[in-house]
Amino acid sequence: MSRPSRRFRLVPTLIAAALLGQAASPAAAAPAAPGDLLSAAPYRASWVPSRAAQAYKLHYRTPDHRGQLAEGTGLLYLPAGAPPLGGWPVVSWAHGTQGIADRCAPSVSGPYQPERDGRFLDQFLAQGYAVVAADYQGLGSPGNHAYLHVRTAARNAIDLVKASRNYLGTTALSPRWVSVGHSQGGAAALTAGHLAASHGGPSLQYRGSFTTGTPTAVELTALVMKPDNRAPNPGAVNAYHAYLLDGLLQVAPQIDRVLSDAGRARVALARQQCLGELAATLDGADTGSMFNAPLTQVPGIWTVLHDYLGVPRKGFRQPLMLGHGSEDRDVPYLTTLLYAAGLTLRGEPVAFRRYPVDHRGTLDAAAADGLAFVRARLGDGRFNETAEAAGLERLLDEAP
16 A cells, blocks of 8 residues: 555544543543444554555444444555545445454454455445445454344444544544445445434434345244254355354344254354354255254244344435345345335335345446436436336346
8 A cells, every 4th residue: 555645644543642632631521422432553464455544443432232332343445645625435334244253353364255345345445435344242342243234333323423524633534424335335325325323423414325145034034044954054054054153143032942952053153153164064954954943933033033133114214226236036026126115115215236146246246326316416417216216116027
């Protein structure tokens, strides 16, 4: 990465000095709040996007899955040059499944697919946007990561925008921001948009969300979590199931009663292995051997699942664009298409794009649409709801 100019390198130093000066005075101390900056340091790694002229790792305050203020970590990437008048607009990137162990955090071991993710983020940096990338609370930070707990990851993504502005100052980073995410991060980015007004506060100006491979009906996974489901699965699917069960056990320990010894052993393994390793370990295994009774027999399980996994279905104030691969076997295409159709029927501002690729290939396939959407939302582009609804209707007509 290129060295920052002397003028810009002074900005974090001056801000840090000001913060320390405030902290030295008990009368000036404010209550801890989401987005508070705890520490920041320059960051170097082989997976930093090539267009990032500067990179920092931030520790900041953000809620955990119980709603309690905790510590999170994330990365801040800056484009080349000095910030424009009003500051760099911000893209808050929400990553896909990595694992649940601390060593699986993107800031620790890098993205699961560093070249693909780097290409995707580079296009935003090349346009003069700053990029923030939350690890998600409990992933590389104290506590346990609650996999697919969408509200937590969404708030982590919002709070990293706030922490980054606290670090660099409001003249360096614009209040205008968008959320962008893939897979696990797709649900997080979508939900971040829904929570932006209430959790982001008046200091931020949320403008829209672009997501790919977005899981919108994970609750239905409960229907296959039963002892007689002995069909072999791809390793990634088995890994997702094990990570999800670990998270659900954190909020509903009674789920343990339907797990078999093999199921408990698989969850324990999931707490140690990141996605690539766990998928290889579990390739060809089945779901049923994890259970001695159907998950649906746990009292109140549907309420638990909806509260833990449910994505918003109305109340979006800014446009969304969802991209999905028609060959996706990890997150079925039809579930997200129907989710988008439901939003349209409720009058929500949503666009949907289909690509003839699988889950892993969707991010590359959707990159150009994502950039166009983000540029329009961070600029003065208009969102044509009528045209988008007509396009979605055509995709519904073509669906199998």
